[in-house]
Amino acid sequence: MADWQPLRFMQAPGPKAGRMRFSVYRFDPEGDAGPGTQEYVLDDLTPDMMLLDALLRIKEQDETLGFRRSCGEGVCGSDAMNINGRNGLACITRLGELVEPVKLRPLPGIPVIRDLIVDMDNFYRQYREVEPWLQAREAQPEVERFQLPEERERLDGLYECILCGCCSAACPSYWWNPDRFLGPAALLQAARFIEDSRDEACDKRLDQLDDAYKLFRCHSIMNCVDVCPKGLNPTEAIERIRKRMLRNST
Amino acid sequence: MRPERRRFDALVIGAGGGGLRAALQLANAEATVAVVSKVFPTRSHTVAAQGGVNASLANVLPDNWHWHMFDTIKGSDYLGDQDAIEYMCRAAPKAVYELEHFGVPFSRLENGRIYQRAFGGQSQHFGGEQAARTCAAADRTGHAILHSLYQQNIRARTHFFDEHFALDLLRDESGRVLGALVFDIATGESVVIEAKVTLLATGGAAQVYRTNTNALINTGDGMAMALRAGVPLQDMEFVQFHPTGIAGKGMLITEGVRGEGGYLVNGEGERFMERYAPNARDLASRDVVSRAIVTEIREGRGCGPRRDHVLLKLDHLGEALINRRLPAIRETARTFVNADPVRDPIPVFPTAHYTMGGIPTNRHGQVVAPTADAPEEPVEGLYAVGECACVSVHGANRLGGNSLLDIVVFGRAAANHMIDYLAEHRYHRPLPEAAVEGPRARLDRWDEARGEASVPELRRELQRTMEEYAGVFREQESLDEGVARVRAIREQLELAAIGDHSRVFNTARVEALELVNLADVALAVVTSAAARRESRGAHSRVDHPDRDDARWLKHSLFSLAEGMDYKPVRIKPLTVDSFPPKERTY
Numbered sequence: 001m002a003d004w005q006p007l008r009f010m011q012a013p014g015p016k017a018g019r020m021r022f023s024v025y026r027f028d029p030e031g032d033a034g035p036g037t038q039e040y041v042l043d044d045l046t047p048d049m050m051l052l053d054a055l056l057r058i059k060e061q062d063e064t065l066g067f068r069r070s071c072g073e074g075v076c077g078s079d080a081m082n083i084n085g086r087n088g089l090a091c092i093t094r095l096g097e098l099v100e101p102v103k104l105r106p107l108p109g110i111p112v113i114r115d116l117i118v119d120m121d122n123f124y125r126q127y128r129e130v131e132p133w134l135q136a137r138e139a140q141p142e143v144e145r146f147q148l149p150e151e152r153e154r155l156d157g158l159y160e161c162i163l164c165g166c167c168s169a170a171c172p173s174y175w176w177n178p179d180r181f182l183g184p185a186a187l188l189q190a191a192r193f194i195e196d197s198r199d200e201a202c203d204k205r206l207d208q209l210d211d212a213y214k215l216f217r218c219h220s221i222m223n224c225v226d227v228c229p230k231g232l233n234p235t236e237a238i239e240r241i242r243k244r245m246l247r248n249s250t
Numbered sequence: 251m252r253p254e255r256r257r258f259d260a261l262v263i264g265a266g267g268g269g270l271r272a273a274l275q276l277a278n279a280e281a282t283v284a285v286v287s288k289v290f291p292t293r294s295h296t297v298a299a300q301g302g303v304n305a306s307l308a309n310v311l312p313d314n315w316h317w318h319m320f321d322t323i324k325g326s327d328y329l330g331d332q333d334a335i336e337y338m339c340r341a342a343p344k345a346v347y348e349l350e351h352f353g354v355p356f357s358r359l360e361n362g363r364i365y366q367r368a369f370g371g372q373s374q375h376f377g378g379e380q381a382a383r384t385c386a387a388a389d390r391t392g393h394a395i396l397h398s399l400y401q402q403n404i405r406a407r408t409h410f411f412d413e414h415f416a417l418d419l420l421r422d423e424s425g426r427v428l429g430a431l432v433f434d435i436a437t438g439e440s441v442v443i444e445a446k447v448t449l450l451a452t453g454g455a456a457q458v459y460r461t462n463t464n465a466l467i468n469t470g471d472g473m474a475m476a477l478r479a480g481v482p483l484q485d486m487e488f489v490q491f492h493p494t495g496i497a498g499k500g501m502l503i504t505e506g507v508r509g510e511g512g513y514l515v516n517g518e519g520e521r522f523m524e525r526y527a528p529n530a531r532d533l534a535s536r537d538v539v540s541r542a543i544v545t546e547i548r549e550g551r552g553c554g555p556r557r558d559h560v561l562l563k564l565d566h567l568g569e570a571l572i573n574r575r576l577p578a579i580r581e582t583a584r585t586f587v588n589a590d591p592v593r594d595p596i597p598v599f600p601t602a603h604y605t606m607g608g609i610p611t612n613r614h615g616q617v618v619a620p621t622a623d624a625p626e627e628p629v630e631g632l633y634a635v636g637e638c639a640c641v642s643v644h645g646a647n648r649l650g651g652n653s654l655l656d657i658v659v660f661g662r663a664a665a666n667h668m669i670d671y672l673a674e675h676r677y678h679r680p681l682p683e684a685a686v687e688g689p690r691a692r693l694d695r696w697d698e699a700r701g702e703a704s705v706p707e708l709r710r711e712l713q714r715t716m717e718e719y720a721g722v723f724r725e726q727e728s729l730d731e732g733v734a735r736v737r738a739i740r741e742q743l744e745l746a747a748i749g750d751h752s753r754v755f756n757t758a759r760v761e762a763l764e765l766v767n768l769a770d771v772a773l774a775v776v777t778s779a780a781a782r783r784e785s786r787g788a789h790s791r792v793d794h795p796d797r798d799d800a801r802w803l804k805h806s807l808f809s810l811a812e813g814m815d816y817k818p819v820r821i822k823p824l825t826v827d828s829f830p831p832k833e834r835t836y
């Protein structure tokens with residue numbers, strides 16, 4: 001077997017390699033210095049690499065840089081951050097799309113734990129507040145509950161949310177009222193259950209949202225829609241809830 | 251400072267589909283449950299599963315559990331345990347209906363029932379026509395299942411320890427498991443979680459390979475915890491290479507693409523799978539398709555300027571179908587290869603994907619290890635489910651769609667058995683102070699600077715080594731070399747240091763702890779592979795190309811102290827006749 005060589009995929013020659021500069025927000029809660037920014041320079045980057053690839057390379061040079069990441073393909077929602085002024089996921093942001101120096105900051109309006117890592121507790125609390133689980137009182141059939149394709153289609157654009165927080169952290173109403181306005185992500189979840197033909201708690205859900213703040217602080221500014229990395233539309237979801245409330249109250 | 255102590259009836263380590271399904275069952279039975287996860291639960295890797303979950307609902311084509319059982323055994327290349335497989339296939343429809351009741355937004359058929367698609371290795375009538383057994387929520391089935399299970403756990407008031415890293419199991423002198431030492435990543439504080447019963451559900455370990463479809467967190471922590479607790483790992487040589495990872499990058503393109511009618515072509519534009527699997531063609535078992543692709547490329551029939559990949563074509567399916575059934579695949583291809591599958595083919599290459607082996611359990615999820623008297627004695631107080639476990643329903647090769655099934659069926663079964671165990675073990679046992687010392691030292695060790703070796707460099711070296719020496723095709727000399735290299739890396743790791751000693755959200759320390767686990771798992775994989783001198787399922791030896799049932803129809807057991815051991819395959823199902831090993835063609 002001497003001539004047998006293990007085979008391994010060769011990286012195809014990409015577009016021309018290059019150097020890029022990154023300006024990254026740093027905050028060490030245990031250190032004496034306050035927040036600051038740090039410059040990093042990387043060589044041999046290609047435009048089709050993702051920002052997360054660059055961050056992982058920076059982390060190899062500087063292990064103290066903190067950021068969350070997991071799936072690397074835009075499905076787990078870990079690596080939401082503010083990239084050149086706009087919220088997005090590092091793992092699906094192509095370097096070629098970014099102007100230099102690439103400015104990386106934590107999601108705005110949310111307490112920072114360290115570097116690019118924010119404290120999402122309030123965001124998760126609001127998610128739980130809309131009771132995001134299917135509520136059905138009828139006896140469960142021995143098989144699946146039936147749902148027609150057109151009923152199921154009403155969940156498209158609602159169920160795919162990955163709880164990354166990009167939307168809520170881009171919403172001015174959320175920045176000003178983080179404790180009382182539920183924010184686009186939680187409201188999108190509310191809509192996901194309100195629209196589900198299998199859910200029997202629609203009226204209760206609408207009642208709970210009928211509050212000057214929880215829902216009505218949304219002024220349809222659409223920032224949330226602009227930034228959602230999954231192409232979801234929280235504004236429209238909020239609008240759908242409003243319409244149902246109106247219908248219910250007449 | 252002594253770590254904080256918390257007490258629960260049950261401790262579940264891992265908040266993927268397996269851990270959450272078990273936790274829900276436990277919480278619904280009024281047990282107090284702690285779920286520990288190193289990431290927020292919905293960021294667990296189950297979220298990435300695309301194609302779907304198998305169950306013989308017969309919503310689209312005729313089907314029954316017995317056909318599903320046959321396909322799974324054949325797919326496993328007869329290494330799967332037939333009692334566990336019968337159990338899983340019989341339980342599948344109920345498990346999927348339960349998921350639907352929990353709220354999973356499955357795609358639907360015109361009559362309102364759950365949509366099912368064809369997947370590889372599925373047949374009607376024990377090897378006849380293609381079956382359609384995979385229940386799907388578009389191509390985001392894992393996301394739909396994971397989120398619904400998390401939501402149900404919020405309802406059930408399960409106690410979550412989010413972003414807590416489990417270091418090690420805690421055992422008393424008799425070997426009984428009494429919980430785990432974990433630490434809060436955000437504060438660096440360690441916590442002793444005492445539990446009457448503990449479940450490992452920490453997922454897979456395909457991060458041992460450089461190019462893989464797995465999340466960066468899939469580092470085999472639970473498997474390594476088991477090894478350190480003296481439990482061997484079973485069948486670790488069987489690593490599934492998924493035929494269609496994006497070439498050079500690794501993102502998965504679900505088998506559902508081929509299930510919906512997509513197919514592979516080589517550099518000559520030929521549908522080469524027709525030569526390797528005349529009946530099932532592109533929907534042959536994954537090991538078969540992966541070997542075919544590598545063979546095509548080796549023989550010079552690859553695509554692209556370097557002829558180093560093949561192409562997956564689906565443009566003929568039409569934009570409407572792609573948008574309805576495969577929307578996330580379209581998104582992934584556009585993002586990562588700048589190709590729109592509505593027009594362009596996707597470059598693919600076999601990519602490390604799934605760990606068939608793991609912590610040995612019986613079909614109740616009890617972790618079993620050999621003793622002087624018996625090959626399979628339960629380890630008191632310890633259970634395992636999901637990709638970190640080896641029941642074994644996947645044997646030498648897992649069928650697509652059977653893993654999401656595995657996690658919900660055995661998550662539920664393990665929890666039910668744990669509930670019985672709790673009824674018989676009403677009180678916490680005293681936890682000896684000394685039990686905490688070893689695990690504590692493993693954490694504190696990273697506060698000292700021991701040497702120069704860097705964690706990121708060693709990780710890269712480990713992944714490259716595994717890819718070169720224990721890939722799709724294997725051979726003795728290179729496997730032996732692989733064993734030596736992995737051992738050397740483990741030694742260097744003893745002397746590694748990290749450049750961050752802060753308490754708060756120290757991700758460098760997490761990565762170091764993960765690499766230690768990864769290196770133990772890698773050693774299990776390459777050592778088991780070097781020992782098995784036959785080809786079976788995903789383990790293809792160029793120097794031993796045939797399956798050898800007379801000598802190798804047995805499970806491997808690797809342990810850190812003793813190296814390799816073996817135990818028999820459970821050939822006898824629960825109620826039906828056994829399926830004896832046959833030649834495996836598709």
Ligand SMILES: Cc1cc2nc3c(=O)[nH]c(=O)nc-3n(C[C@H](O)[C@H](O)[C@H](O)COP(=O)(O)OP(=O)(O)OC[C@H]3O[C@@H](n4cnc5c(N)ncnc54)[C@H](O)[C@@H]3O)c2cc1C
Nearest residue numbers: 264265266267268288296301302416453636637651653654
């Ligand atoms: C891209 C992709 C697509 C797939 N598609 C399909 C499919 O279509 N059908 C199918 O059947 N299967 C599919 N699979 C396989 C299947 O998704 C997985 O095998 C399954 O989801 C594993 O679930 P799990 O619960 O065992 O582990 P995971 O979901 O991986 O969860 C592991 C959990 O353990 C936690 N954890 C790990 N280590 C620690 C630690 N040290 N401390 C604390 N917590 C820890 C993690 O935080 C996480 O919560 C796919 C796999 C991949 C990678």
Ligand code: SF4
Nearest residue numbers: 171218219221222224
């Ligand atoms: S549309 Fe509403 S929720 Fe969205 S950003 Fe604007 S105010 Fe916020």
Ligand code: SF4
Nearest residue numbers: 161162164165167228
């Ligand atoms: S709606 Fe979009 S931006 Fe908001 S949390 Fe969900 S996926 Fe993220």
Ligand code: FES
Nearest residue numbers: 070071072077091
């Ligand atoms: S790492 Fe999962 S979304 Fe980016």
